Amino acid sequence: MDKMEGSFSVEDMQNVQINIGAVVKEVEEWDQPMGPFPYPSIATLRDWDFKLINRYRVFYSPICDRCTLCTYGPCDLTGDKRGACGIDQAAQQGRIVLLAVLMGCTAHCAHGRHLYHWTLEKFGDLPFKMGDEILVDAPLTRTITGTKPKTLKEFGPVLGYVEEQVAQLLACTHTGQEGNYRDFESKALHAGMLDSLGKEVSDMIQIIAYDMPRGDEDAPLVECGMGTLDKNKAILITYGHNLAGSAEAMFYAEDNKLWDKVDIGGVCCTAIDNTRIGEGLGYPEEIQTKYRMVGTKAKIAGAMGWWRKMVEANVMDCVMVDEQCVYTNALEECQEKKVPLIATNEKIMLGLPDRTNDPVDEIVDDLVNFRMPGVAIIDPIKAGEVGVRTAIAVKPKRADERKKAFITEEEFKKYAESCTYCHSCQFVCPPHIKIGDVVQEAAKGNLEPLSSTYEICVGCRRCEQACPQDIPILSLYAYANQEYIKNQKFKMRAGRGPVKDTEIRRVGAPLVLGTIPGVIAIIGCANYPNGTKECYDIAREFVDRGFIVTTTGCMAMDMSLYTDEDGKTIWEQFPGGFDGRNICNIGSCVSNAHIHGAAIKVATIFAGRNERANYDDIADYILSKVGACGVAWGAMSQKAASIATGFNRLGVPAVVQPHSVMYRRAFLGRTDKKEDWEIIDARDGSRVYCEPAPEHMLYVAESVEECMLMMAKLCFRPSDNSQGRMIKLTHYCDISMKYFGCMPPDWPIYVRHASDLPLKWKEDMMKELESKYGWEIDWKRKAILSGPIRKSDVSFDPTNIERKIRVKK
């Protein structure tokens, strides 16, 4: 059709279909001009990535020295060898890292895509309203794409962008494509950024559609733990990350007044999202009128690491699985216990017959009579109804199974005594539990080792597979911990959602100046080693010290399992705001995006930076000025790789635990290379050698003590004022004294001025600076005359981006 311009009358038209491709320009409702990088492509932010990896050297620890991906192989890449295609070890590791980050990214993004289609189908297009206290409402979407969605449907192009980029990035991993490790890492950082965007879209969609809390620091306390599941009722477990089917089960229970007959307990992030439903601002109307606060009726059965312990404890009558972090033999495990399983999402169908189009009565009848161990139902509403009805109907038929929840005393003794102490189990145990010793003690009647290692066990069953005597080791654990399982009853604060603009206004200045010493983000699963308890210890240490502590997902659940001397969980001990001495449960895995969002909002709301399509500028601000550090203390999946990489591209460092060497790559600084720490002063473009702050971007700590020390250290930023630096240095040194018994050897490099020194040790430190390090001290004025890497300068405006220079020198 020819191009037509002007105005046209349509009065006389009948039966005319008008197709409008897209509105290319609409009335501008945003006072920010478009930034330089809307919808960045693979190479758009490469300069920023290279700035990061020039300072934070890419460190690989290969798990496999070979490449087996193409028919040239297997190729030995050890040392300086190259594969037949020409790839070297570093590039091969970068390639594997990129693949892992893409796996994580696609898991989050595909989750969002599913919710996008489902919520549009169920609720129609809903306005994107986050309430009066959240005006910077989708910070990652704004910063990365330069758009500001006004309805759920407007997130569609954002998802489309992520999907296109993922396809491009995945193509780079094919043989004969990218061959340089630095470029693989730039691509991985891009995938990490896309992951953060996918997470934001996912969570925004569910917050709006299911009326979840929008930054509610007083989100309700909900029940958490296996012991909270009422054995007098049928127990439906919903397991995974995508609440679509699980929410429908809850709605069905509510509509049909079945809560006195069924308990719905979630495992993994579905658990968290169940407990957020209907607790928001009161719209959409359907949720407000029919399901207000329904989330408080659901229970948190436990984090994903508890799944097999739940199976052993026989706490479930029916299971619905959705997507992500589901043990892939869940069907076999359930079948053994006569627990019907319903797969509710196309991503996990477990070989089950697709019964989506069959009548509900028939499906329930088949499941209740154990004619089939499970079914796939890819319709959330039908799956929810089948789940609840099956759980209720199958409960009496499982009475015998329920009775034999635990092995008998005779069985326990027989199994324990059959151990030959061959140690095959210990050769395969991820947390290195001395299982042989534990079982030998059990045989002697001492159950204490089975109790004290119960939480350390990750429930992987590798020991059972290795045991030549076929000892059901998890059953021994369940037997020895029956009382604990029954009494595992705690409280967790429901996920509060994004950080409010008002909170950012309150903490922005103290964070940038350092007087709030930092934001600690505790994320991921808490599997290894001693993860459950240690994540609580980490949270407690930092909230006590006045940091802002945020957490999400399984970490939030696992840290709920411990109480203080008054019997209070951490959620009952501290308020839930985004502030010092507070602890926020932000929400599920996809809610991690709001922690990125909070950092972006410090740059935009507090510092007035334009976020629109301005990713590198915002990341540069965060790297230089926002003291924040993530920790994934026990993460299992590739999603943790993408989450951490997304944090890193935004300038936020992360510490991970020793099993995370399986991710193969870290970003580590070299403090002996002065030139790596040259930063631009944006006031005049002058170059300043800075202290290494933060020193690393992705760091594996060997012990929880080292983790805590490193987290305190990685909150240093060049922008800290003297009071802020003094506070941060105090915590850094104090943690070191507490857990290491001595000062950290590098404390002097963070001293710019005498007022940076912790009051507690000031005199001694000045003496040491003079005697050991040769600094010049004016003792009369208690001033440092020479020695520091740089002088303290309250107006210093650190940046790594040349275009931020205001006046060139």
Place this chain on the structure above:
Amino acid sequence: MAVDTTKNAVPFEMAQIPGPEMAKAYNTAVIGAIVKKAKRPLLVVGAELFEDPVMFDKAIEIGKTGVPIAATAHSIKGFVERGYTDNVTMIGLHPLTNYLRFKDWQGLDGKGQYDVVIFMGIFYKFASAMFSALKNFNRDIKRVSIDRYYHVNADMTFGNLAFDPEKYHEAIDEVIAKLAA
């Protein structure tokens, strides 16, 4: 009779088979001789020493033979408590390995890169990965494990002694004797 440290030379985590190049298990005399002959050796110890505290004393004995010690994780605390910090440096295993892989690093004392690193008392999986980093990215450094595990990514290692603490202690004593001789 010397402890046979060459037995049971299979990866401590069974599935950890990295590729064609895998460590060889040696007896204590050979390992002791290699460390003794080194120009710039570095003993790297980790937090597992706390699980068997006598190992701190043995590390100190090694330190007294002139081998400097890098105390990773929070293991420095064990040395502070024993009043021995002369040639002990607190540093994380991750940054330490990062430095070790660069040929231009001047060491913890500023006197140059090391030629032999000896790991002891470090969480198995972490130590294995750090050996792998050196195996692939700085082959000038000899990688020696005197830990209680067979370390597949080392050059020289003991076989698995994790289930026999007494034998393991004896083996370490033999290495110390060789160094002190």
